[in-house]
Amino acid sequence: MLPCARITNLLVFPRQFFTVHHCFCSKFATISFCQSEAWNNLHAGCPGFLPWLEQKAGVKISSVVMIGRSAYGRSLFASKTIKAGSSVLKVPFGVQISPDDLLPEIKILLGDEIGNIAKLATVILAEKKNGPHSEWAPYISCLPLLGEMQTTSFWSEDELDMIKQSFIYQETIQKKAEIRRQFLALKPVLDHFPQNFGDIKFEDFLHAYTLVESRAWESSKGFSLIPLADFLNHDGHAKSIVLNDEKEQISEVIADRDYAAGDQIWITYGKFSNAILLLEFGFTLPHNTFDEVQITFKIPSRDPLYEMKSELLERHCFPTLTDLRGFKCVGSSFTITEVRSAIGKSRGIPQSLRAAARVLCCTSAEELRYMVEEAAKNDGRLGRRPFKDIDREVQAHDMLLSHITAMISEYNESIKSLGLDSIHRGDCKQSVRKRMAFDLLAGELRILKSASAWLQSYISSL
Numbered sequence: 001m002l003p004c005a006r007i008t009n010l011l012v013f014p015r016q017f018f019t020v021h022h023c024f025c026s027k028f029a030t031i032s033f034c035q036s037e038a039w040n041n042l043h044a045g046c047p048g049f050l051p052w053l054e055q056k057a058g059v060k061i062s063s064v065v066m067i068g069r070s071a072y073g074r075s076l077f078a079s080k081t082i083k084a085g086s087s088v089l090k091v092p093f094g095v096q097i098s099p100d101d102l103l104p105e106i107k108i109l110l111g112d113e114i115g116n117i118a119k120l121a122t123v124i125l126a127e128k129k130n131g132p133h134s135e136w137a138p139y140i141s142c143l144p145l146l147g148e149m150q151t152t153s154f155w156s157e158d159e160l161d162m163i164k165q166s167f168i169y170q171e172t173i174q175k176k177a178e179i180r181r182q183f184l185a186l187k188p189v190l191d192h193f194p195q196n197f198g199d200i201k202f203e204d205f206l207h208a209y210t211l212v213e214s215r216a217w218e219s220s221k222g223f224s225l226i227p228l229a230d231f232l233n234h235d236g237h238a239k240s241i242v243l244n245d246e247k248e249q250i251s252e253v254i255a256d257r258d259y260a261a262g263d264q265i266w267i268t269y270g271k272f273s274n275a276i277l278l279l280e281f282g283f284t285l286p287h288n289t290f291d292e293v294q295i296t297f298k299i300p301s302r303d304p305l306y307e308m309k310s311e312l313l314e315r316h317c318f319p320t321l322t323d324l325r326g327f328k329c330v331g332s333s334f335t336i337t338e339v340r341s342a343i344g345k346s347r348g349i350p351q352s353l354r355a356a357a358r359v360l361c362c363t364s365a366e367e368l369r370y371m372v373e374e375a376a377k378n379d380g381r382l383g384r385r386p387f388k389d390i391d392r393e394v395q396a397h398d399m400l401l402s403h404i405t406a407m408i409s410e411y412n413e414s415i416k417s418l419g420l421d422s423i424h425r426g427d428c429k430q431s432v433r434k435r436m437a438f439d440l441l442a443g444e445l446r447i448l449k450s451a452s453a454w455l456q457s458y459i460s461s462l
């Protein structure tokens with residue numbers, strides 16, 4: 001049995017500054033958030049959904065779950081006691097939706113620039129247009145509506161401004177641009193089949209794309225939506241995942257703990273930071289142990305050693321970045337996670353980041369050449385050893401510390417401007433987004449503070 005990966009793994013890691021986007025509009029597109037909430041409560045349990053799915057599959061899928069609603073949206077609950085290690089549900093591949101379900105006459109017109117997520121989104125759009133005549137109607141009608149989507153692609157400019165300190169801000173912009181690019185490539189094809197799609201707008205496509213991204217798993221067919229399994233919510237500490245059994249042609253979830261009747265059943269979507277959860281799934285956790293922060297450096301253009309440092313850093317550790325306007329610059333983005341302890345033998349901040357700081361603070365070509373020779377004599381990695389000159393080592397780490405200190409004060413400012421008093425008040429869309437912005441920024445601030453404490457401790461130990 002193979003673990004099924006959330007598609008986020010493929011899209012976001014290894015992460016650079018890039019990504020996807022897009023949307024989908026339907027007859028529900030104009031429904032306000034509150035109206036759609038009411039609609040959902042009415043259909044909270046998706047009555048008849050499981051019997052319908054079992055009839056379609058021709059086999060029993062689960063005798064231990066029921067569909068309900070919790071603070072996390074639609075959810076699966078134990079209908080009776082479930083023991084750790086026992087099967088929760090088994091969904092045959094035959095009742096999963098994949099890009100293979102695209103009509104052949106449409107599929108043949110799609111070029112390589114249309115990815116699997118966009119293809120699967122196109123399947124959803126066609127089924128949605130089919131309304132009650134769709135063979136997937138009971139499933140499609142249970143999916144979240146446009147007004148309920150919370151991923152940052154749906155945030156207004158003002159809302160995005162709340163998280164401008166985080167790399168997710170830039171990623172959201174790039175992701176939406178990429179989704180729009182795919183939509184524009186797809187649109188002429190969709191327009192050839194008005195009976196299948198109607199007049200699809202970008203918002204429709206973005207909606208469908210985000211539904212796929214937040215609910216599909218990687219499969220032998222690219223990506224698949226797995227009805228019922230996709231009603232399971234994420235717990236960062238859960239061990240259960242969706243497993244694929246190619247031989248039996250089923251996806252299965254095994255309980256990682258004992259559940260009493262009525263308990264919500266959890267799985268993990270993966271080891272995702274709040275930034276990724278927000279970008280791809282539209283939620284955050286109050287304390288996420290997988291949070292991370294991107295530290296980005298650029299060599300000052302006035303540095304007399306700019307060319308030499310650029311060449312070295314590009315060769316050894318810094319990728320070339322292309323900014324939003326298409327200008328290339330040498331810089332680098334390093335990911336840091338929480339440093340558990342500021343003292344002792346803790347792993348500290350990444351060696352690659354410290355190496356880059358050492359290169360950046362060199363003031364002569366001789367110093368840089370010496371670093372290259374030293375790397376060649378050892379494991380080939382540039383700047384991994386502390387400077388023999390302690391002042392220089394302090395200088396490199398001081399530079400990092402002041403960069404991180406500046407970030408800390410920017411994060412503090414952003415958190416303050418959220419208005420701490422109002423964060424935990426209210427359930428409306430704006431309050432929910434404010435709370436998520438707070439979780440994101442507070443988590444990233446915690447990491448920056450841990451890095452700062454580690455750097456201070458290292459510098460004072462020199």
Ligand SMILES: C[S@@+](CC[C@H](N)C(=O)[O-])C[C@H]1O[C@@H](n2cnc3c(N)ncnc32)[C@H](O)[C@@H]1O
Nearest residue numbers: 072073074214215230231232233234281282283
């Ligand atoms: C795979 S679906 C799970 C079913 C979903 N609750 C529904 O209503 O259809 C993933 C979505 O569930 C919600 N979700 C999952 N885990 C969550 C959590 N721990 N906290 C808040 N929302 C969560 C998010 O909206 C996410 O995009």
